[in-house]
Amino acid sequence: MEEVDKILIHALRQVGTEVAEEVDSLKQFSSELIVEAVVRCVRVIESGLGGALPTSLPPGMSARFRVGMSLAQACQDVGYKGEIGYQTFLYSNEPEIRSLLMFLVEKLPRERAEASDQSAGKSAVLQRAIAAALRAQLAASWVPPNCRLPLHWETQSQGALHSLHVQPLSFPLCSKASDRKHLKDVKDYHRDVLPPVTAQTSGHASTAASILERHASELSAAQEWDNEWKSQGLLSRLTPQEYCSRKLTRLRKRIEEQLRSAAAPSSESAFAVSRSTSELSELLQTFRGSAPSNHVLTKGSHFTHTQKFSFTQETAAAAALSPVLAGRHSEGDVQLRQEEELASLQQQFQQLCSDVDQLTADMKHLNVTNAQVLDELKQRELGNAEDDEKMQVKKKTVDLLPDAENNLLKLQSLVEGGAKRVVNLAAQWEKHRAPLIDEYRRLKEICSNKDLESNRKLSEIKSLHEKIRVSTEEAKKKEETHKQLVTELESLPKDVSRSAYTQRILEIVSNIKKQKEEITKILSDTKELQKEINNLTGKLDRTFAVTDELVFKDAKKDESVRKSYKYLAALHENCNQLIQTIEDTGTILREIRDLEEQIETENGNKTVSNLERILDDYKAIRQENSALAAKIREG
Known part of the structure; x- marks a missing residue:
């Protein structure tokens, strides 16, 4: 069991349990250490269950019992089928703890299990502790600052909250320009003029959001290009540069066509515009005739505007002197006249609005009538063209009537000659048609074979792209694993030789063979x-x-x-x-x-010691109950 205990202790250290160096057996595990080890393993197996579990036992006995029950329930939720309860953690015995820890270590994820087989370095342990803390903080629900309890002070920051504002950033990207002078100018600009990323944003709070947004946009653009190239670019059988240039050319042609069609309207639309313009001018003329001459808005010369300005100044001066000359009029009469004038002006304005609405409706009706007339005119022009063709045929027929017999003979000779020529041409076409059809069938077969070959190669290229992507991901993972192993190897003590471990393993194997x-x-x-x-x-x-x-x-x-x-x-x-x-x-x-x-x-199983501990805990619980009862009575 010593080797099993050492393997378990090594795995528990890998998941972040603080096991002292002098501890080499499960007999030396205290209740606090057992609780910490189980909580660490449950957090690694399923972070949702272990996020709310404490890694240490509270001082109160009732709280200890609750923690033990929650730990037992978490282990059962993970899949442990053995007998487990609060006594497993508070009054533990060696076989139960060994079976429980063996189950939890076997349930650890494969990456964690592989890492536990390797020696632990300080950097790896620190990284795993940071990852475990981040998982625990992410598993905890976010609470607004005003509703936070002291329990949330450790996991959730009390700093000021900032909304994420995204701003455009300029990065010094690598250029592949052939002109060295241009490349040198770009590098000089990036080195001397371009400010750093932190200075391009209005505040430090939006820097991270802007960088993440820029990275996400570049990543999405690269993924879209990859998908487009795999779906359409490979089918075009062009290089990426040719495909991009052709796509750019098509886009430019489409824009030019749209601009040309928008800038150069057709003759019919021009005719309709001219007609509508003339109708609008007639309508304005009618409106101008119905209105008084002094209310018509006309575009006059500079001399006219000067006269009007001077006339308005004189009128204003007269209006200013009129109250002095006509001081006998009362203010009530002036206000009554103003109200009558305002009512008349409002009536005129309403009349003008109704006239404008009526004229707008008439204009719409006229436009519809105009479109119908244009369509009817087109149809009549087409009918006239057909009638002209029929008239020309009838005219030629009437011209041939005086000499009908000779014309019939000529027509028959022409028809016979045309029939012979058609037969001759059909015979010649048959002579040429057979080899052309054979050639067409041969070329079609070659083309179909080439299409099949190209489709096969295209599928092979896609599969190669997928293999390259998978191989690249595996290579990245192996590189990361190699770097981690190198750092752990550097952190290992140099005085321990591998031969000692090998000799120990061989001794264990030989002992097992002897026992067998x-x-x-x-x-x-x-x-x-x-x-x-x-x-x-x-x-x-x-x-x-x-x-x-x-x-x-x-x-x-x-x-x-x-x-x-x-x-x-x-x-x-x-x-x-x-x-x-x-x-x-x-x-x-x-x-x-x-x-x-x-x-x-x-x-x-330490039955006697566990009984003594149970008695001590019972006494502590009775003391807590008596203290609570005293507080209740005092309250």
Whole structure:
């Protein structure tokens, strides 16, 4: 068990349990250390269960019982099938703790198990402790600052909260320009002019968000390009540069077409625009005629504007002098006139609005009518073109009527000549058609073969890309593992030689082999003894049966033989009793050995010390209950 305990202690140190160097057996584990080891293992196996469990026992006995019950429930949720309760942690015994820790170590993730087989360095232990703390903080639910309890002070920061603001950043990227002077200018700009990333943002709170947003956008762009190249780029059978240039050319052509179509309207739309413009001008003229001449808004010259300005100044001066000249009018009459004028102006404004709405509706109706008229005009123009063609055919037919017989003969000769020419051309086409069809079929077969070959190569290229990606990921993982192993190797003590560990392993293996050989020898001896016992028992039964038969025959005739038969039966019965007694003795000896082993097991379970601890805890609980009752009575 010593080797098993050392392996378990090594694995517990790997998951972050602080086990002292002098501890080399589970007998030396205290209740606090057992609780810490179980909590660390549960957190690694399932962070959701172990995030809320404490790594140390509280001082109060009732709180200790609650922690023990929660730990037992967490172990059962992980999958432990053995008997477990709060007593497993508070009043532990060595076999139960060993079986529990062996189960938890076996349930650790594979990466953690592989890491536990290796020696632990200080950097690796620190990294694992940091990872465990981060997992515990991420597993805990976030609570607003105003609602936080002292329990959350350690896991959640009390600093000021900042909203994430993203700002554009400029990074000094590597350029592949062929012009060395241009490349030198870019490098000079990046070195002398471009500010650092922390100075490009308005505040330090938005720096991390901006960097993450920039990284996410670059990563998404790279993934989109990878997907587009694998789905469309490979099918185009072009290089990435050619594919990008062709895509850019298509985009430019599309933009030029859109701009050209937007800048150069068709003749029909121009006609409609001119018509609508003329109708609008007529409508404005009508509106201008219906309105008074002094209310029409016209675009005058500078002289006109000067006259109007001077006239308005004179009018304003007269209006300013009018109250002095007409001082006899009362303020009530002036206000009444203003209200009447305002009402008339509002009525005129409403009338103008209704006229504008009516004119807008008339304009829409006229536009619809105009479109219908244009469509009808197009249809009539098409009908006129068809009528012109028919008229030309009829005209030619009428011109040929005076000399109908000669024209019919000419027409028949032309039709016969055309038919002969068609037959001749069909014969010539048949001569050329057969080799062309054969060539077409051959080329089509070649093209289909090439397509199949290209599709096969394309699938191979995709599979190679996938293998390259998987190999790259594996190479990265192996590089990280190699770096970690190198750091752990450097942190290992140099005075310990590998040969000592190898010699120890070989000794353990040789001891196991010897034990196996001894067990095999004992089993073989037991089988031989059992076989010999079975043979002797069978031989004894057969001998007794034969002797019984012979003596029984003679016992009917001779009295002395009859006595010997009785003695033979008594001897056989005594022998059976003796054999049964020997078997019962062996059974009793085995039971004695089992009881001795149980006694040793119970002695190892520390029953007496656990009972003493239970009594002490019972007294502590009674004291706590009495103290609480006193507080309740005082309250």
